[in-house]
């Protein structure tokens with residue numbers, strides 16, 4: 207059997223998109239997509255953004271159904287914020303390996319070792335872990351959230367690299383959980399150095415989940431939402447981007463006069479790519495798979511998320527962490 211060519215794929219995607227939009231209206235659904243989703247999924251979404259923007263949108267929407275094109279912890283966060291809505295995750299196996307590097311049980315054990323530390327969990331964590339934390343944060347608001355805490359000692363989970371980056375920005379003792387994002391650690395310092403040689407004068411923006419030696423080479427350290435704002439505002443015409451490659455789709459679409467270069471083509475999150483147009487359609491047809499957080503966990507996790515939403519508003523200028 208011959209492989210379908212690009213025009214056939216585009217035709218099929220347009221058909222699927224049409225069916226999804228019709229069914230979405232009938233179901234009273236909204237489609238939210240993370241910046242790392244496949245281009246055709248981003249193009250279909252009602253809103254594309256980073257974890258913070260998506261959670262804020264989930265909390266504000268009037269839609270009865272949220273189709274979450276992202277990974278499991280993001281759909282859980284939507285369920286935490288919107289218990290009366292049905293939250294669908296088109297592929298229930300779209301999970302975050304970094305979020306799975308910590309469990310509620312292991313966190314409880316660590317808390318016993320450092321009872322005087324405030325527990326701050328990155329939003330990339332399960333609802334169970336959020337329920338055991340004092341406050342949540344995203345990469346866009348982490349510094350602001352931690353600076354706002356009264357305690358001088360912080361147990362930060364689960365991303366050691368984001369935690370390390372924050373520790374260079376705040377005057378607090380930071381105890382770091384040894385988790386990491388398997389996608390962002392694939393971006394190496396040599397990748398940035400090589401790309402800078404190939405594109406002299408280019409600006410380098412990287413995500414704080416990257417290794418410290420990569421961050422040290424960056425002009426700006428930004429959440430994905432911050433990267434989108436930076437791209438619109440900068441005069442630079444060539445930008446080297448150190449994060450998951452899916453964001454290049456949005457950056458290029460919104461800034462056609464600028465060139466965006468992935469720091470490494472290896473930085474692909476296989477879990478983010480599990481969501482396809484077919485699976486979005488099937489989710490709307492079957493109204494499944496649903497992600498729902500149990501009430502006792504939801505109430506405790508919500509406290510940590512609400513505290514973040516209260517104190518961690520993104521700097522409207524640029525959400526720059528550097």
Ligand code: SF4
Nearest residue numbers: 302303304387389475
């Ligand atoms: S890019 Fe990294 S942190 Fe984000 S979902 Fe994938 S594995 Fe998790």
